[in-house]
Amino acid sequence: MTPSPERRRELLSTAAEVFAAQGYNATTVRRIADEAGMLAGSLYYHFDSKESMVDEILSTFLNELWAGYDEVLGAGLGPRETVEALVTESFREIDRHRAAVAIYQKESQHLSTQPRFGYLTESRGRFERAWLGALERGVAEGVFRADLDIRLAYRFLRDTVWVAASWYRPGGLHSPEEIARQYLSMVLDGITPREEQARRDRTQRKTQRQTQRP
Amino acid sequence: MTPSPERRRELLSTAAEVFAAQGYNATTVRRIADEAGMLAGSLYYHFDSKESMVDEILSTFLNELWAGYDEVLGAGLGPRETVEALVTESFREIDRHRAAVAIYQKESQHLSTQPRFGYLTESRGRFERAWLGALERGVAEGVFRADLDIRLAYRFLRDTVWVAASWYRPGGLHSPEEIARQYLSMVLDGITPREEQARRDRTQRKTQRQTQRP
Amino acid sequence: MTPSPERRRELLSTAAEVFAAQGYNATTVRRIADEAGMLAGSLYYHFDSKESMVDEILSTFLNELWAGYDEVLGAGLGPRETVEALVTESFREIDRHRAAVAIYQKESQHLSTQPRFGYLTESRGRFERAWLGALERGVAEGVFRADLDIRLAYRFLRDTVWVAASWYRPGGLHSPEEIARQYLSMVLDGITPREEQARRDRTQRKTQRQTQRP
Amino acid sequence: MTPSPERRRELLSTAAEVFAAQGYNATTVRRIADEAGMLAGSLYYHFDSKESMVDEILSTFLNELWAGYDEVLGAGLGPRETVEALVTESFREIDRHRAAVAIYQKESQHLSTQPRFGYLTESRGRFERAWLGALERGVAEGVFRADLDIRLAYRFLRDTVWVAASWYRPGGLHSPEEIARQYLSMVLDGITPREEQARRDRTQRKTQRQTQRP
């Protein structure tokens, strides 16, 4: 049993595409085989099981992801720059592993109940620590607002980035870097223009003064 | 003397909980029956099929959702207030129909390929028009930034709100209104504090002057 | 448990109609109940089981049938008159018990494998003896042709009569007696007119003479 | 090295045998599989569903039947010869497709309510036109009696032939052609011998004269 690694990669790519489109459980091995131009049984020359396919898809993706993340986290950047780099890196991963990310989003909760997929839970933990760390440091250094619930902000950022995999199509209008730039712009500065923010601040101060009088 | 509709609602609630936790496909009818304290076959006294259960769960949810949305959209609010109200209403729906929302998130893409679930696609369309409309008006009136890709911003808002159903637990620390407030605060004003924004504006202007005068 | 016999008869009539139209196995108890304007479970106040319904339908029919047949068989008629009377009686039974006859036709082979329906096999035997007896006597007395396989002729007559239940509709154009007359006319004298028979006899005799003169 | 179509035919033959013996509805897929020496699920490698099995059994049979019938109908025979040829052809089909014919007899009414089996209804129509046509021509040309209800005669002939499938066993005492000869002899000339017919004619004429006198 020495299947060529190239064929494996092709087949995994096909499988990932189908898993992402239909969901892991709803995808039959036969469907993957159809897409790959072979019979269902033939896939078992290359893989032990359907489960081992998702496993390989997800772990490959997470390995690459953490290679990128670790580089960012080890670069000694400031909190804002760290967040910017993590977001950008994330969109790059979505660009490269769209299907895997989509699978991760939809199935990881369900899969992680099995021991075999323990690394999903583990990864989730590392993820949380990395982001929360950056956010906390940012608040401490005054580059992020202190009046926000930090765990809420974490979830906000995390979800906001990864769900993009559900609509992102590589080779579309925007490059991953451009999407990252826009996302960061919204998250960091908001969708309200500066002048409007200023106007609202003035109005609010006036209102407060009036309310404080009695 | 438990009249039918009440029992149905109980059973649907049970089913929704399991669907949300395990995914529609991974949920067996027997599991739902177990959870409801009956045998699998007995569910068919109340429902035609497993499919008709999700159907009823999702359509009930969407009906209530649109009742709320339509009220907001018909209230003649300004764009910013519309967005605020839609977000708040959404979190309220998540609070009331957490399981249904989670199912909607995970399964709607997959389900909507079937004619029976055509209303999911339709709802998605109405959804998009409502949000895009508010955003466009906002840009036109100067209360939203004009330099952002509006479709990107729409997806950002839409996903951001609904993914919350995957972690939200009713009766937790934050009320839906509180979560809405924090989300809106991030989305509208960003996570960067005013002073930091101002500082960065000054730095940037300086940098631009230096770069422009080579 | 003293259900009124009248209601029983009504319900049995309904059941027979459905069994005849859809087949015994394909008929659900619920369908019968629907047709009778009640719920499936309610039928069990009147009957022990679905099986006991067909049982009662078939045995009632066969009892009546044999009452009529026995009268004919005991009347001391000649063979031809016996056949005529049996056929006529049969069409009268079809007229009165159309559904039961149709059920008998379709299901008796299948049902008679169960001990409970042993009387079906028994009836079949009596039937065969009655008909074969009349045919044999008829051949012996020269009122039926001797050159025919008698068992074949028996099956021919038997089937020919009973299948009529599959298309007969009471209250149609023909009375049972009229149908019996036409059937008997075909079976006894054939569908070829006398003159044509005579013509063919002459032609054949000529042919034989020619063939005999090598 | 058994190519698929052959295995299919084997399995269909097994299935047809069981369907014919037990009835379509009363036959479980497991029973067929048992008879074929495999597990129930394995049948689905070869067929889509239990329904598609009967479908293929019946349509294959009807196709062959109509091939034979069309040849007869296109041969330009006289009405009597047409009837003789159709009957003979029918018994040959019963000989070759006994099980299929038995299924057709028992189930076609029930199955033909489903769109998928529309061809059963269609075939029934062609059937009727073919037979009625021959009978009508026969009456017009004086080779069939004019005093019989032609539709009744049609049903009589049709049923008479096909019910034979319920008792016919290939390889029995009589060849299909021999059975056809005997059936035709009964149908065309009746079971009453010529001399007896003549005697009865005389008696009847006498009786009529006596009755007309008073």
Next chain:
DNA sequence: GATGAATGAGGCTTCATTCAT
């Protein structure tokens, strides 16, 4: 007499997986 709700057995079907070729 009838209803509403459930049971439990069993039927059809799907599907991951195996294995000889």
Next chain:
DNA sequence: TATGAATGAAGCCTCATTCAT
């Protein structure tokens, strides 16, 4: 490497039947 045919477990669903009310 791949095919063709099968296995076996499990899933969804149906339905005769029961029973408290």
